[in-house]
Amino acid sequence: xxxxxxxxxxxxxxxxxxxxxxxxxxxxxxxxxxxxxxxxxxxxxxxxxxxxxxxxxxxxxxxxxxxxxxxxxxxxxxxxxxxxxxxxxxxxxxxxxxxxxxxxxxxxxxxxxxxxxxxxxxxxxxxxxxxxxxxxxxxxxxxxxxxxxxx
Amino acid sequence: xxxxxxxxxxxxxxxxxxxxxxxxxxxxxxxxxxxxxxxxxxxxxxxxxxxxxxxxxxxxxxxxxxxxxxxxxxxxxxxxxxxxxxxxxxxxxxxxxxxxxxxxxxxxxxxxxxxxxxxxxxxxxxxxxxxxxxxxxxxxxxxxxxxxxxxxxxxxxxxxxxxxxxxxxxxxxx
Numbered sequence: 001x002x003x004x005x006x007x008x009x010x011x012x013x014x015x016x017x018x019x020x021x022x023x024x025x026x027x028x029x030x031x032x033x034x035x036x037x038x039x040x041x042x043x044x045x046x047x048x049x050x051x052x053x054x055x056x057x058x059x060x061x062x063x064x065x066x067x068x069x070x071x072x073x074x075x076x077x078x079x080x081x082x083x084x085x086x087x088x089x090x091x092x093x094x095x096x097x098x099x100x101x102x103x104x105x106x107x108x109x110x111x112x113x114x115x116x117x118x119x120x121x122x123x124x125x126x127x128x129x130x131x132x133x134x135x136x137x138x139x140x141x142x143x144x145x146x147x148x149x150x151x
Numbered sequence: 152x153x154x155x156x157x158x159x160x161x162x163x164x165x166x167x168x169x170x171x172x173x174x175x176x177x178x179x180x181x182x183x184x185x186x187x188x189x190x191x192x193x194x195x196x197x198x199x200x201x202x203x204x205x206x207x208x209x210x211x212x213x214x215x216x217x218x219x220x221x222x223x224x225x226x227x228x229x230x231x232x233x234x235x236x237x238x239x240x241x242x243x244x245x246x247x248x249x250x251x252x253x254x255x256x257x258x259x260x261x262x263x264x265x266x267x268x269x270x271x272x273x274x275x276x277x278x279x280x281x282x283x284x285x286x287x288x289x290x291x292x293x294x295x296x297x298x299x300x301x302x303x304x305x306x307x308x309x310x311x312x313x314x315x316x317x318x319x320x321x322x323x324x325x
Contacts, residue, residue, distance in 0.1 A: 072292070084289070087282040093289060120271035127277035131239040134284035141291040145298065 005030060008055045008105065012078050014129050018122075025119060026126070029111040035098040041081075048085030048092040050108035054078065057102030063094045074099065083130060086112060163230045164205060166279050174272045181265035187211075187252035194234070197245040202262035203234040209256025213248050224248060235280050238263055 005027030009015050015023060033052065035041055042048055044064055054075055061072040061081065072094055075081055081096055086109060116123035167175065187193055187209070194200055196215055210228050214221045227233055236247050266273045 083281075084285045087278060087285055116271055116274045120274060123274040124267070124270035124277065127274045127281060128239070131277050131281040131284060132241075134281055134288060135236065135239050138284055138288045138291060141288060141295055144295050145291060 005032075005105065009053070012053055012080070013133060014053070014080060014126065016129070018125070022122060026115070026122060027105075029115045030105040030107050031111075033104045033106050035102045035104070037098055037100050039098050041096040041098060041102070041104075042092050044093065044095045045091050047089070048082060049089055049110075050106045051083040051086040052081050052096075053105045053107070054081065055103045055105060058099040059102060060097045060099050061094045062097065069095075080133075083134075164232065165230075166205075166232050166235065166276065166283075168279055169275050170272065174275065177269045177272050178261065178276075179259070181269055182259040182261045185258050185260055187256045187258070189252060189254055191252050193250040193252060193256075193258075194246050196247065196249045199242075199245055200234070201237045201242065202260050203232055203238055204250075204258040204260050205232050206230065207257045207259060209252060209254040211256055212251045212253050214251075215248050221249070226253070238266065239277075239280060239284075 003024065006020055006023035009018070009023045009027060009030075010020065015026070018026065030053075031050075033041075035057075041052070041059065054077055056077055059075045059079075059081060061075065062069045063072055064070075082092070084090065084093060086107060089109060112123065112126075115126070162175070167178070170178070182205075184207075185204070193204070193211065206227055206229050208229055210226055211233065212226055213224045213233060215224060216222070233248075233250055234246070240247070266276065
């Protein structure tokens with residue numbers, strides 16, 4: 001139902017500033033996805049075409065390395081993962097595992113392109129919002145890097 | 152410069168990846184041209200401004216100030232862009248670097264308001280900007296994780312497959 005999805009999107013960082021009717025429209029381009037505890041959501045190296053919004057539960061992002069798996073981060077309710085696949089459709093750069101039972105919404109490239117055709121203003125605001133979030137993250141990570149290098 | 156030449160050049164511009172046939176023309180209609188003499192300042196770090204430039208001809212130098220001295224970052228030439236971060240960052244954050252023309256330079260400029268008039272094209276532009284940011288973020292994150300695991304004994308450039316610099320040798324004191 002439109003309103004269920006709109007309620008779920010309301011409050012997510014990416015959709016700050018979107019009105020409720022707009023969230024209902026965006027919701028039509030998303031697909032529900034659920035995973036049980038321990039299930040792999042996507043694997044490093046496999047083709048990826050969608051990003052995920054985590055509505056409930058917790059995910060771990062892990063990367064294979066020379067000395068075994070390395071935990072990159074954990075994500076909780078309201079966070080997004082896998083946006084790189086939406087942007088360039090390269091193989092997944094890490095594995096995503098459900099730490100707990102998870103409820104998610106997926107946005108894939110095909111749906112985004114449809115949104116850009118049918119509701120260009122919404123697609124524009126969505127992409128602009130995504131760029132803002134990524135640039136903030138980059139400033140934070142760059143800041144952390146500078147701190148490491150200064151100490 | 153002729154429209155045909157501009158369009159041919161813009162076809163090589165990475166920030167326009169995925170633009171369809173009409174998109175470039177829609178984009179062009181929202182831009183205006185600027186020219187800069189050698190050694191002229193295009194904009195300074197910290198200044199307000201919400202427009203990006205696509206270089207049609209010439210060359211520019213990108214630098215930041217650190218401890219009062221300019222730190223050169225990169226030189227940019229035809230087909231490359233600068234200023235796109237001003238379309239993304241909060242308005243209270245000024246230009247993230249300074250840009251000087253080091254040759255006579257011609258650019259096309261588009262600002263935030265004009266871009267909003269062509270939302271379909273703008274969505275593609277922001278997607279491309281996001282892609283660049285996400286790639287930089289991946290590199291940055293890898294570096295941070297590396298640093299946290301190995302400390303500062305190994306320079307972060309080692310993670311990029313570049314030759315290692317010798318760590319600075321501290322004198323024993325006295």
